[in-house]
Amino acid sequence: xxxxxxxxxxxxxxxxxxxxxxxxxxxxxxxxxxxxxxxxxxxxxxxxxxxxxxxxxxxxxxxxxxxxxxxxxxxxxxxxxxxxxxxxxxxxxxxxxxxxxxxxxxxxxxxxxxxxxxxxxxxxxxxxxxxxxxxxxxxxxxxxxxxxxxxxxxxxxxxxxxxxxxxxxxxxxxxxxxxxxxxxxxxxxxxxxxxxxxxxxxxxxxxxxxxxxxxxxxxxxxxxxxxxxxxxxxxxxxxxxxxxxxxxxxxxxxxxxxxxxxxxxxxxxxxxxxxxxxxxxxxxxxxxxxxxxxxxxxxxxxxxxxxxxxxxxxxxxxxxxxxxxxxxxxxxxxxxxxxxxxxxxxxxxxxxxxxxxxxxxxxxxxxxxxxxxxxxxxxxxxxxxxxxxxxxxxxxxxxxxxxxxxxxxxx
Numbered sequence: 001x002x003x004x005x006x007x008x009x010x011x012x013x014x015x016x017x018x019x020x021x022x023x024x025x026x027x028x029x030x031x032x033x034x035x036x037x038x039x040x041x042x043x044x045x046x047x048x049x050x051x052x053x054x055x056x057x058x059x060x061x062x063x064x065x066x067x068x069x070x071x072x073x074x075x076x077x078x079x080x081x082x083x084x085x086x087x088x089x090x091x092x093x094x095x096x097x098x099x100x101x102x103x104x105x106x107x108x109x110x111x112x113x114x115x116x117x118x119x120x121x122x123x124x125x126x127x128x129x130x131x132x133x134x135x136x137x138x139x140x141x142x143x144x145x146x147x148x149x150x151x152x153x154x155x156x157x158x159x160x161x162x163x164x165x166x167x168x169x170x171x172x173x174x175x176x177x178x179x180x181x182x183x184x185x186x187x188x189x190x191x192x193x194x195x196x197x198x199x200x201x202x203x204x205x206x207x208x209x210x211x212x213x214x215x216x217x218x219x220x221x222x223x224x225x226x227x228x229x230x231x232x233x234x235x236x237x238x239x240x241x242x243x244x245x246x247x248x249x250x251x252x253x254x255x256x257x258x259x260x261x262x263x264x265x266x267x268x269x270x271x272x273x274x275x276x277x278x279x280x281x282x283x284x285x286x287x288x289x290x291x292x293x294x295x296x297x298x299x300x301x302x303x304x305x306x307x308x309x310x311x312x313x314x315x316x317x318x319x320x321x322x323x324x325x326x327x328x329x330x331x332x333x334x335x336x337x338x339x340x341x342x343x344x345x346x347x348x349x350x351x352x353x354x355x356x357x358x359x360x361x362x363x364x365x366x367x368x369x370x371x372x373x374x375x376x377x378x379x380x381x382x383x384x385x386x387x388x389x390x391x392x393x394x395x396x397x398x399x400x401x402x403x404x405x406x407x408x409x410x411x
Contacts, residue, residue, distance in 0.1 A: 003095050003096055003099065004075060004092070004095075004407070005407070006099065007095065007109060007112060007113075008109070008407045008408065010108055010109040010112065011408070011409075011410035012410050014108065014110075014135075015108050016139035017139055018139060018143060018144050020105050020107050020108070020111050021107065021111040021114060021144040022144050024101055024102060024105045024107050024111060024115045025115055025144060027104070027105065028098070028118070028119060031115075031118040031119045031121070031122035032118045032122075032129075032144075032145045034121070034122040034125075034126075035065065035121055035122065035126045035127055035128060035129045036127065036128045036129070036148050037128075037129050037131055037146060037148065038053070038128060038129070038130045038131065038147055038148065038149050038151070039131055039133060039142055039143065039145065039147040039149075039150045039177045040053070040132050040133065040151045040153065041132075041133035041136075041137045041140070041150070041151070041152050041153070041174050042133075042151070042152050042153030042174065042186075042187070042188075043153070043154050043156035043170070043174075043295065043297060044153065044156055044247075044295065044297050044298045044301065045153035045187065045250065045251045045254075046132055046133065046151070046153045046154075047068055047132060047277065048243060048248060048251040048252075048272075048274050048277055049151060049153050049251045049252075049255050050066060050068060050132045051066070051068075051272050051273065051274040052241065052243070052252050052255035052256075052270065052272050052274075053130060053151075053254075053255035053258050053259060054066045054080075054083070054130050055083070055270055055271065055272045055273075056259040056264060056266055056267065056270065057130075057259065057262075057264060058082065058083055059265075059270075060259075060264040060265060062127050062128050062264070063081070063082055063124075063125060063126055063128075064080075064081070064082060064083070064126065064127070064128055064129070064130065065079075065080070065081050065117065065120070065121035065126035065128070065129040065130065066079075066083075066129075066132075067113075067114070067117040067121075067129065067130070067131045067132060067142075068080075068132045069110070069132060069134050070389055070393075071393070072275055072276050072389065072392060073393055073402055073404060073405065074088075075088075075091070075405065076088050076091050078113060078117070079091060079116070079120055081124045083273075086120060090120070091116070094116055094119050094120055094123070095112075095116055097119075098112065098115060098116055098119065102115070108141075109410075110134050110141050111141040114131075114134075114142055114144070115141075117131070118145070129145075131145060131147075133174075136170075136173035136174060136176070137152075137173055137174040137176040137177040138173045138174075138175070138176025138177075140176075140177075142177075143176055143177055146179070147179060147182070148182060148262075149182060149183050149184070149185070149258060149261060149262060150177045150178055150179065150182070150183075150184040151184070151185045151186070151254055151258055152174050152175070152177070152184060152185075152186040152187075152188060152196060153186070153187050153188075153250075153251065153254060154186075154188055154192075154250075154297065155167055155171045155174065155188040155189075155190075155191075155192025155193070155195075155196070156170075156192075156295055156296070156297035156298070157170065157295065157296060157297070157325065166191075167190065167191040167192040167195070168191055168192070168194075168195045170192065171188065171191070171194075171195035171199075172195055172199065174196070175195065175196050175203070178199065178203050178205035178207070179205060180203055180204035181204055181205070181206065182205060182206065183205075183206045183207075183208060183261050184196075184200065184205050184206065184207050185208045185209075185210070185214065185257055185258050185261070186207065186208070186210065186254075187209075187210040187211075187250045187251070187253075187254050189211075193209065208232070208233070208257070208261075210250060210253055210257070213232070213233060214230065214231075214232050214253065214254075215230065215231040215232070216228060216229065216230045216231070216249070216250070216253035216257075217229050218246075218249030218252070219249075220245075220246055220249075220308055220309070221240070222309065223280065223309065224242070225240060225241050225244060226240070226241050226243060226245070226246070226249050226252060227240045227241075228240075228241065228249050228252040228253050228256060230253050230256045230257050230260070230266075232257045232260050232261070233261075234257075234260040234261050234263075235260045237259075237265075238266075238268065239252065239266050239267060239268055239269065240269050240270065241270040241272055242270070242272060243272050243274065243277070243278065244278040244280065244305075244309075245277075245278040245291075245302070245305035246301075246304060246305045246308045247301040247302075247304070248278070252270070275290075275396065276290050276291070276292045276389060276392045276393070276396065277291055277292060278290075278302070278305065279291070281396070283375070283399040285380065286378055286380055286382075286383065287382045287383070288378075288382075288383055288384075288385055288395075289306075289382060289383070289384050289385065290385045290386075290395065290396060291384070291385070291386050292387075292388070292389040292392050293333075293386045293387065294320065294321065294387055294388055294389060295324060295325060295328075295329065296325055296328035296329055296332065298329075299328075299329045299332035299333055300332050302332070302386060303332050303333065303335060303336050306336060306384070307336070311336070311382070312336070313336060313337070314336060314337065314338060314382055314383060314384045315337070315338055315339050315340075315341070315378060315379055315383040316333055316337040316340050316341070316363075316383070316384045316385075316386060317343060317371075317374045317383065317384070317385040317386070317391075317395070318333060318340055318341070318342055318357070318386055318387045319342065319343045319344045319345060319351060319352070319354065319357075319371075319387045319388050320351070320352050320357070320387045320388050320391075321348065321350040321351060321352065321388050321390070322350055322351065322352040322353075323350060324352075326352060326360060327360055330357065330361055331360070333361075333384075333386060333387075334360070334362055334363055336384075337363040337384075339363050339364040339365070339366070339379075340363050340364070340365045340366070341365075341366050341367075341368055341377050341378070342354035342355075342358065342361075342365060342366070342367045342368070342374075343367070343368040343369070343370065343371055343373070343374040343391065344370075344391070345371070345390035345391040345393070345394050345409065346370055346371070346394065347390065347394065347406070347407065347408055347409050348388065348390040348408070348409045349408055349410065350390075350409075350410060351388065351391070354367045354368070355367055371391060371394045371395045371398060372398055375395065375398060390409045393409070
């Protein structure tokens with residue numbers, strides 16, 4: 001068994017708690033102490049916010065490390081230094097050295113890759129590491145690091161089997177990344193925000209809320225991106241970003257506010273690379289819009305963004321993990337679907353059987369056993385590919401002519 005096969009074999013084990021990752025980091029002589037850490041959690045938008053903030057910091061001359069999950073096509077997508085994905089040979093070599101300690105501590109897949117990111121970032125002399133929280137916050141392995149600033153992008157219903165089935169319970173878990181006397185920025189609203197506010201008081205954290213002391217406004221520039229303006233306790237900024245979709249205004253506002261809180265300038269124009277989120281690709285004379293809307297809030301935001309762009313009806317390719325709220329996600333997508341092609345990520349054991357998804361849609365439905373067959377059924381013009389990020393991770397390389405990792409995907 002090669003090293004990546006060994007690592008991926010540990011995916012199905014999710015063990016809440018910080019003891020193992022803390023022990024692992026201790027045995028590695030605390031590589032996380034070599035850089036400043038930013039923790040970015042939330043149900044939706046944390047990846048886009050992380051990528052946008054990383055681009056802003058890089059504009060300011062900061063040597064950045066960016067740790068994100070899951071990856072779409074390649075495992076090494078999870079580790080970027082100064083905006084560049086690290087080569088597989090280097091990642092494998094670091095993993096080789098880490099393996100004995102990981103086995104000694106009984107570390108899980110995500111604990112191992114969190115420690116791996118720390119080792120790689122220390123090696124490259126990273127100044128600021130942006131660590132995207134995997135799930136929840138309180139017991140997520142990234143929370144073993146000590147952030148100078150935290151972001152909680154939003155609160156929605158996802159991972160309910162681990163985090164609780166109410167917005168308040170989920171917000172409580174995500175509030176675990178706050179720190180006393182340090183800033184936490186959030187775009188949460190409603191019940192989730194109320195819980196974050198009460199937890200901030202209990203923890204002594206300084207909570208700043210989008211739409212309250214973080215004032216913002218924005219507009220879409222059609223398919224060219226968005227424009228965002230913010231007014232914060234640390235100053236004002238305005239920027240234009242290439243990210244598509246009205247929901248990216250809030251994510252960009254959070255990232256810009258965080259940059260100001262850290263004492264950095266926000267550029268007037270931002271070029272952000274964040275694949276699989278309102279990503280427009282061209283393939284065989286067709287246009288494919290890829291978006292990993294895998295929970296109800298994400299699907300709702302996607303539909304609203306499409307309507308704001310003038311899209312009323314569009315063919316939809318859809319697949320989902322079986323443990324998601326499929327009915328709620330499908331209800332949102334069904335409202336904009338002219339027809340639906342159901343398929344599954346063939347490398348994901350969590351994927352729902354597309355045959356079982358038929359009853360969730362009122363639009364005309366076809367079933368394709370594989371993503372490749374789903375693509376072959378698409379009509380000309382614009383189509384939407386949405387749902388599981390693992391599905392997007394298999395369709396994207398087909399469209400771009402890239403090689404797909406042939407391993408089962410759980411995390």
